[in-house]
Amino acid sequence: xxxxxISTQKDNLKLSNILDKNKPNIIISSSETWQxxxxxxxxxxxxxxxxxxxxxFSFIYISEAHATDIWPIGLxxxxxxxxxxxxxxxxxxxxxxxxxxxxxxxxxxxTMYNEYRDTYSAWPFRxxxxxxxxxxxxxxxxxxxxxxxxxxxxxxDLNDLSINKP
Numbered sequence: 030x031x032x033x034x035i036s037t038q039k040d041n042l043k044l045s046n047i048l049d050k051n052k053p054n055i056i057i058s059s060s061e062t063w064q065x066x067x068x069x070x071x072x073x074x075x076x077x078x079x080x081x082x083x084x085x086f087s088f089i090y091i092s093e094a095h096a097t098d099i100w101p102i103g104l105x106x107x108x109x110x111x112x113x114x115x116x117x118x119x120x121x122x123x124x125x126x127x128x129x130x131x132x133x134x135x136x137x138x139x140t141m142y143n144e145y146r147d148t149y150s151a152w153p154f155r156x157x158x159x160x161x162x163x164x165x166x167x168x169x170x171x172x173x174x175x176x177x178x179x180x181x182x183x184x185x186d187l188n189d190l191s192i193n194k195p
């Protein structure tokens with residue numbers, strides 16, 4: 030299902046616009062206030078994106094997992110972000126996260142209607158692998174945690190798809 034997302038330049042896009050038609054795609058969605066995602070950001074940026082060069086990575090910033098004005102858990106959320114009330118709020122949170130973690134993949138934000146989040150059950154975190162217009166993988170969480178080994182397996186499988194492409 031094609032949904033609206035927004036570029037960092039505030040351009041309205043469709044999800045299909047960001048997919049690379051010539052290689053597998055990984056779409057990661059979360060917010061900085063979800064600690065299990067934040068815990069893997071350095072690994073994602075410093076190792077995964079650099080190793081799997083035959084895969085296109087995209088990140089979509091969605092509504093906060095622990096917005097201070099909705100679910101006040103203090104600094105255990107890692108940062109003190111309030112609920113986004115505008116596109117500028119969401120872009121500011123994305124920009125701050127990118128600067129803190131030097132995130133090097135293409136980044137987008139969800140609409141204020143949370144189209145991506147709601148359509149793809151992306152809150153508080155989700156990874157999709159898409160290749161040839163098919164969803165090959167959808168991450169799952171157990172006890173609010175994500176199994177990083179599961180991600181490595183799908184990345185290896187996608188990398189093999191990309192390398193062995195006719």
